[in-house]
Amino acid sequence: MSKIKFAVVGLGHIGKRHADMIIQNNDAELIALIETNTEINLQNYQVPVFDSLASFFKANLAANIICIATPNYLHCEQAIQCMQNGLDVIIEKPMGLSVNECNDVIETSQQLNKKVFCVMQNRYSPPSIWLKEIVSSNILGKIFHIQINCFWNRDKKYYKPNGWKGKLAQDGGTLFTQFSHFVDTLYWIFGDITHINAKFNNFNHQQSIEFEDSGFIHFDLVNGGSGSLNYSTSAFNKNIESSITILAENGSVKIGGQYMEKVLHCEIKDYQMPELAATNPPNDYGTYKGSAANHEYVINNAIQTLFGNENIKTPALEGFKVVEIIERIYELRVNELVS
Numbered sequence: 001m002s003k004i005k006f007a008v009v010g011l012g013h014i015g016k017r018h019a020d021m022i023i024q025n026n027d028a029e030l031i032a033l034i035e036t037n038t039e040i041n042l043q044n045y046q047v048p049v050f051d052s053l054a055s056f057f058k059a060n061l062a063a064n065i066i067c068i069a070t071p072n073y074l075h076c077e078q079a080i081q082c083m084q085n086g087l088d089v090i091i092e093k094p095m096g097l098s099v100n101e102c103n104d105v106i107e108t109s110q111q112l113n114k115k116v117f118c119v120m121q122n123r124y125s126p127p128s129i130w131l132k133e134i135v136s137s138n139i140l141g142k143i144f145h146i147q148i149n150c151f152w153n154r155d156k157k158y159y160k161p162n163g164w165k166g167k168l169a170q171d172g173g174t175l176f177t178q179f180s181h182f183v184d185t186l187y188w189i190f191g192d193i194t195h196i197n198a199k200f201n202n203f204n205h206q207q208s209i210e211f212e213d214s215g216f217i218h219f220d221l222v223n224g225g226s227g228s229l230n231y232s233t234s235a236f237n238k239n240i241e242s243s244i245t246i247l248a249e250n251g252s253v254k255i256g257g258q259y260m261e262k263v264l265h266c267e268i269k270d271y272q273m274p275e276l277a278a279t280n281p282p283n284d285y286g287t288y289k290g291s292a293a294n295h296e297y298v299i300n301n302a303i304q305t306l307f308g309n310e311n312i313k314t315p316a317l318e319g320f321k322v323v324e325i326i327e328r329i330y331e332l333r334v335n336e337l338v339s
């Protein structure tokens with residue numbers, strides 16, 4: 001293979017970013033786009049545009065891999081269809097909306113020997129890489145206490161009446177759509193959680209979303225220590241922060257900023273903090289901002305893996321685990337909602 005041939009399905013906010021990153025990569029070729037909304041102008045990409053996956057498959061183009069950037073509830077069924085039609089898949093976050101459907105994706109990938117790449121691009125931010133390193137190498141020692149705070153703004157401009165965002169069955173909830181990156185950070189760096197308690201509220205999105213806009217989650221870490229995840233999309237006017245504070249045997253660390261891009265505090269016994277590279281800015285969608293603009297690394301990891309030079313950085317089992325943790329948290333939502 002001289003170049004990896006890509007298709008992208010779902011050309012909304014993030015799908016276009018996938019397409020742009022593919023075009024900018026010398027080892028990749030964009031060969032098709034699939035988008036049901038024919039009003040979206042995709043002519044600039046100068047590749048065939050299909051209005052359904054079925055018509056794309058019928059055209060029999062020789063794609064190697066497809067980026068799935070459609071609404072959350074479509075990820076798993078489309079991933080399975082694409083693998084059944086011979087493609088490896090990159091699945092936007094969250095991998096799916098239930099453990100059961102993610103299991104089906106994993107089973108299909110195993111049976112058909114297809115690769116599944118999940119998207120958790122915050123992992124590529126220098127503070128995340130550094131934090132993983134000092135936790136894995138035990139520089140921090142025993143972890144006592146972790147606090148994750150994610151306070152963002154999502155308002156009426158974001159939740160469109162006819163859109164999928166805010167609908168329970170299509171979106172799944174605030175942890176799936178806004179904050180799964182930070183559940184991934186928790187799991188990737190500190191491991192699984194247990195003994196979960198939760199409190200949910202819908203403070204000021206009663207007209208626009210069918211689930212909580214805010215949550216207060218307490219848990220123990222399976223590896224020792226305890227923590228909390230406090231999140232909300234009710235921050236006035238704009239995002240305030242996504243931060244993680246760690247108190248541990250040998251020191252304390254806080255990473256903050258809007259999307260955990262800055263080390264705000266580092267005090268560790270006998271340890272000099274290295275200079276970290278700058279983090280990419282957030283994805284900017286005009287009226288709101290998201291997580292780190294690191295999709296170039298996701299696309300590149302897929303290419304290098306297909307060339308046989310790298311391993312999958314966010315494999316299906318890790319995308320699955322984020323969904324599994326959110327599902328356990330949301331099991332507590334059943335009797336809790338909603339003020």
Ligand SMILES: NC(=O)c1ccc[n+]([C@@H]2O[C@H](COP(=O)([O-])OP(=O)(O)OC[C@H]3O[C@@H](n4cnc5c(N)ncnc54)[C@H](O)[C@@H]3O)[C@@H](O)[C@H]2O)c1
Nearest residue numbers: 010011012013014034035036037069070071072092093291
């Ligand atoms: N990694 C990140 O930082 C990040 C950021 C934003 C969104 N996302 C994820 O990406 C996905 C898309 O989010 P978005 O904000 O771009 O949403 P969006 O609504 O802007 O885009 C989704 C697009 O999919 C199209 N679509 C719907 N059904 C389709 C189908 N059956 N076939 C083809 N196209 C179809 C829609 O017409 C729309 O253009 C979501 O799962 C979201 O969680 C990830």
